[in-house]
Amino acid sequence: MKLKAELETVTLDEPSAVKALAALAQAQRLRIFRALVVAGPDGMTPGVMAEQLASAPSALSFHLKELLHCGLVSSEPRGRHLIYRANIGRMNAVLAYLTEHCCEGRDCGVGVGAAAAC
Structure with missing residues (x-):
């Protein structure tokens, strides 16, 4: 199970942050990730996701591929199925990248604390 690796601290560079944000800038991918x-x-x-999100399996597959490509989602075979998971470590890295220089280093109450509660 890859979950432990997904929770490790990840530091993003600008191109990786742009990829992740671009992937989430599409409504259906954002719904899938959430x-x-x-x-x-x-x-x-994928079957449960397609039903829950009222999405065609082919469209879902396309969007999952994009989320996998930028590292926001991982997949793992389980029997005859694939299990998809949000990569919480990558999500937190995107949030950290966005808030790294928030308020020029002053404590303004903005941070990734809420995400850390996941």
Whole structure:
């Protein structure tokens, strides 16, 4: 199970942050990612996602490929199925990248603390 690696601290460079943000800038991919975050470490199969999100399997496959490519999602075979999970470490890295220089280093109450509670 890859979950432990997904929770490790990840530091993003600008091109990686742009890739992740671009992937999330599409409504259906954002819905898929949010559903996987809600599912937590158990993840979801494509069939369950397609039903829950009322998405055609071919469209879902396309969007999952994009989320896999930027590292926001991982997949793992389980029996005859693939289980997809949100990569919480990568999500936190994107949030950290966006807030790294927030308020010019002053404590303004903005940070990734809420994400760390996942």
